[in-house]
Amino acid sequence: MKGANLGEFEELVLLTIASLASEAYSVAICDELEKYTGRTAKLGVVHSVLNRLEEKGLAKSRLGEATSARGGKRKRFYEVSHAGKVALVKSKEVRENIWRNIPGFNLEGSI
Amino acid sequence: MKQQPKATPPRWATRFLHWYCRPRLLEDLEGDLNEYFERNVARKGVRSARLIYILDVLKFLRPYTIRKIEFFHFFIHWIMIGSYFKTSRRSLVRNKLFSLINIVGLAVSMSVGLLVISIVSDLYSYDDFQDKKDRTYRIITKTVENGQTSETNLASTSIRVGEKIKESIPAIEYVTAMRAGFSGDAKVGNSTVPIEATWADNSFLKVFRFPLLKGDLETALKEPQSLVLTEKTAEKLFGESDALGKTVRFDSTIYTVTGVVQNIPKLSHINFQALISLASIDAGHNDADLHSWANIWQNYVYVTFPETIDATKLQPALDRLSKQENKTLTNRTVSVSMQPMKDIVLGGSLMNNIGPTFAPPVMWTLCGLAIVVILSACFNYTNLSVARSMRRSREVGIRKIIGAQKSHVLGQFMAESVIIALLALVFSFALFMVLRKEFLDLDKHIADVFSLNISIQNILYFILLAVITGIAAGLMPALFFSKMNALHVMKDASSMKIFRRVGIRKVLIVVQFTLSLIFIAATLIGYNQYKGLVTFNLGFKTENIINLRLQGNKGNVLAKEIAQIPAVKGISQSMMITSLGSKHGTNLTYETDSSLVWENQVDEHYLPLHQHQFLAGQNFTARPEKGKESEIIVNQQVLKKFNIGDQNPEKALGKIVSVSGQQLAIVGVVKDFHYGSLENRIEPVMFRYSSEPDRYLNVKIVSQDLPATLESIQKVWRKVDKVHELDAKIYDEQIEEAYAQFSLILKIIGVIAFLAICIASLGLFGMVVFTTETKLKEISIRKVLGASETGLIYLLCKGFLLLLVISTVIALPVTYLFFDKVVLTKFPYHQAISISDMLGGSLIVMLLAFFLIGSQTVKAARNNPAKVLKSE
Secondary structure, three states: OOOOOOOHHHHHHHHHHHHHHHHOEHHHHHHHHHHHHOOOOOHHHHHHHHHHHHHHOOEEEEEOOOOOHHHHOOOEEEEEOHHHHHHHHHHHHHHHHHHHOOOOOOHHHHO | OOOOOOOOOOHHHHHHHHHHEOHHHHHHHHHHHHHHHHHHHHHHOHHHHHHHHHHHHHHOOOOOOEOOOOHHHHHHHHHHHHHHHHHHHHHHHHOHHHHHHHHHHHHHHHHHHHHHHHHHHHHHOOOOOOOOHHHEEEEEEEEEEOOOOOEEEEOOEOHHHHHHHHHHOOOOOEEEEEEEEEEEEEEEOOEEEEEEEEEEOOOHHHHOOOOEEEEOOOOOOOOOOEEEEEHHHHHHHHOOOOOOOOEEEEOOEEEEEEEEEOOOOOOOOOOOOEEEEOHHHHOOOOOOHHHOOOOOOOEEEEEEOOOOOOHHHHHHHHHHHHHHHHOOOOOEEEEEEEEEHHHOOOOOOOEOOOOOOOOHHHHHHHHHHHHHHHHHHHHHHHHHHHHOHHHHHHHHHHHHHHOOOHHHHHHHHHHHHHHHHHHHHHHHHHHHHHHHHHHHHHOHHHHHHOOOOOOHHHHHHHHHHHHHHHHHHHHHHHHHHHOOOHHHHHHOHHHOOOOOOHHHHHHHHHHHHHHHHHHHHHHHHHHHHHHHHHOOOOOOOOOOEEEEEOOOOOHHHHHHHHOOOOOEEEEEEEOOOOOOOOOOEEEEEEOOEEEEEEEEEEOOOHHHHOOOOEEEEOOOOOOOOOOOOOEEEEEHHHHHHHOHHHHOHHHHOOOEEEEOOEEEEEEEEEOOOOOOOOOOOOOOEEEEEOOOOOOEEEEEEOOOOHHHHHHHHHHHHHHHOOOOOOOEEEHHHHHHHHOHHHHHHHHHHHHHHHHHHHHHHHHHHHHHHHHHHHOHHHHHHHHHOOOOHHHHHHHHHHHHHHHHHHHHHHHHHHHHHHHHHHHHHHOOOOOOOOHHHHHHHHHHHHHHHHHHHHHHHHHHHOOOHHHHHHOO
């Protein structure tokens, strides 16, 4: 199934949601991603990824409370769903497996 | 310090976002964009923040954000249409006055629209019965005389083109050549019928679909002296009996009927009573001139192509043909091109055109006028609906609370206006039937050109017009209602700002009245100009002159008979009637100069009868036979053009000029007069003597009783000519007829002006009634507090009067400039625009409006305040 696989950026976004815990809404996710990666994260890109993650069932969302900021509009907060957690863990395992099998590769010295 | 107002993102971008975005995604997305916007305002300034916001809104237009089309909503419209209909009907019945204003306005304006639709549809369906309409082309000609720069565009061409074109373009399917202008008296047995016919070659009936009822398509027009009749002509000549194979005599030539075609449909640009084979002209003597490349004045050539050929790419081949053939010409160049048959009627003016033509600008102007009138009625609807929105706000509120969405309310009000427009269409159709008859009777040419049939296609267009009108009228009110906030309305309807849209409404009223005033001022100015044209001092007298077309009879014989009538004061003969627009010209040579000069051939009575003024010299003295002339009379322009006798009339006398190979002495110089129409400047004109010009008799009468005189002339005519109908016209009426197109345009604009004023006044009336009704309490309270009646009337009127004044201030200068700078520059001999005319027109409109406003405000101001206030 195509939908079950996590793309690289999807994984990053999902991880960021997890790291932001209860404060994970689109703008915050963008800012956080920029901080982690050093690249600019466009709202348009992030927004579509969030939408896709939700469609795949990897993330859940709910609307927050209205405040006077943002023109009175509510925020949509995201959290990682169970399936999302499974996918993240699996992806991490896959990577670690591969890392482990790279022969003679000195992690400390390589950088 | 005052706080800076908070920067906001551009509203239209937000609205656009609202429009396209899925409701589920909308709120947080808009919030995100707002957050970024605020951030960017702080960082980069308001301007670039707004720009980024707009770009972001556009960038978010992606498949996953776009709202799905909600079929369910459409479905709801269908379910609700019964309810819409019911509420619309109730609201129509409840407000009878406003419904009446709306329906009458829409019906009247749409009837004009229907008329224009039928006119345009007629024009486009010309020649539709020709099955090869799309692939038939007419060869048209452009010619320039050597040494001149102005080119003449002709619908006619040379027969030679028809003979040569197939060599240049082998792809041509059929070529046909025809020659217009045969007219003669057909004699069958003892009866004589005058007939106008067209010469045509044998392919004519293959190119054009004029179905043969009798006769053979392959050979009908092949042999010389073949004659093909239409059904109607055949019946005239032979009655019920079979015409095929019978003979018809014109003068001494005998023609054989080889075919009978169906009567020609009305919407055909080619029209004939009979066809004569083109070969008949050549029979007996081969006329070389007829087949020359320069003989381009009377012949028409049509070609058809197979469907696979793109005829637009064939011009180079025609250019090569023109170039080759032009080698044989010395005094002019001729070049031919193709005109699609479907463009002939709307193709603009070509000289020697056959069939009706209609200039596209005139057609578009007609459409424009109809649209203006319809829009005016739409404005009424919009104005009244928005103004009275308070009355229906509760209905909308309840609908919204029950669950109607914006689109539903929008749909409801659009449906309502479309229903009203369709209702109006029923009335307007009845009006259209009247208007149609009036239009066809307006001028005898109109009935020839238009049929204005009501076809299924036209009825569909009518319905389409009604629907579009309904949408145009209802859009603004519908948007207004759909935006209403349900809670606000239900809580306190009076808090609604009913006068919030006063600005737009005022603008609409001003536009309506400005247009009405422009129309009426244009009509009045136009009427004055037309009067000026008809009564213009032409340089000679036309009063009490009857012009009689001789139609082949001997002028002298008839003149002698007519002179017996007591009321006849004098008779002269001429080749043509001047000042009606037609022209005849011949080259005149003086010393080394040679140039075209307009001419008229007249007898010795003509100049005195028409009271032409001699500046020098006198009338013809010699009475030469044809071809042995020795004298000529010219006007001042001739002296000026050739510089004869230093332009001094006395010195010019006796000078010799050469015309048609004859040496003529100038014996008289007449004062300049109008030979052509008043649209042109006065040009050089000469009078030549002819004892029997054999075209027209000019009969000067003294009688006050014109019909009786005409009757006695008719009696005399009957004695001399038993075949032809008398064709006698009063000169002054002929001049009026020559400018009939102007009077026609005037009548049309006049009617439209009248309608526009009616509609605008209806709208104004509605607004005044509404305003006074809403302000009734205010007036009563003012009255109780001691306001005078005049004061109240002034208070109610001044707003409307101000609007009228603004319209006048806009309309009058616009009309004046339009006529002064655009229209009248085309008429060298126009009248000055009189300011009093224009003011008079606006005064009428103002008085009408004042009456409408006054009647209502006086009624309101005279109300008993106790009665009004008690009912609270």
